[in-house]
Amino acid sequence: MSHPTNGIDDLVHQRVRLGILAVLAEADRADFTHLRETLALTDGNLSRHLQALEQAGLVSISKGFRDRKPRTWVSATRLGRRAFAVEIDTLKALVDRYQTEQQRG
């Protein structure tokens, strides 16, 4: 039987990208500054990981204005929401297995 971690997709599992998709799972869209502050990242680090997610089709990025200030908006695509849901299912299988093991041990 395959180990639960074997099915993990590195693209979604990586800490920063997992955080981005988690925040976007809770909102229709989030702006760059909100993501940066919530996830305690630098501009460069957030930009790099957003680019990876956008290239894979998991987020979409758009520019706009609010209160006359320029904003960069980020949304999860349908594919991105699905990939996050799959990752959460995989993590749940791992957590469940390990907690069962602890109870036996």
Added chain:
Amino acid sequence: MSHPTNGIDDLVHQRVRLGILAVLAEADRADFTHLRETLALTDGNLSRHLQALEQAGLVSISKGFRDRKPRTWVSATRLGRRAFAVEIDTLKALVDRYQTEQQRG
């Protein structure tokens, strides 16, 4: 409030290293071949990640023989077991939060 992913330690979170520590959480020790097959890895990939975990003090590696064949045995150290337990707690918080969000949504 800090996001659940902010506390993730990349050393333990990375897919292959998480898999190694998960297998070792279920056994006193595992041999190299067992880890490689269970986690569907190449020799080189497993070696590289074992080295990272050993350097951080999370696993210990010893050479021995069984049935006259040389074996490389790997065990999680106390620190390694603790780091894995912390990771599982963090993942559980993330899974719980997202599942709650799905139910609200």
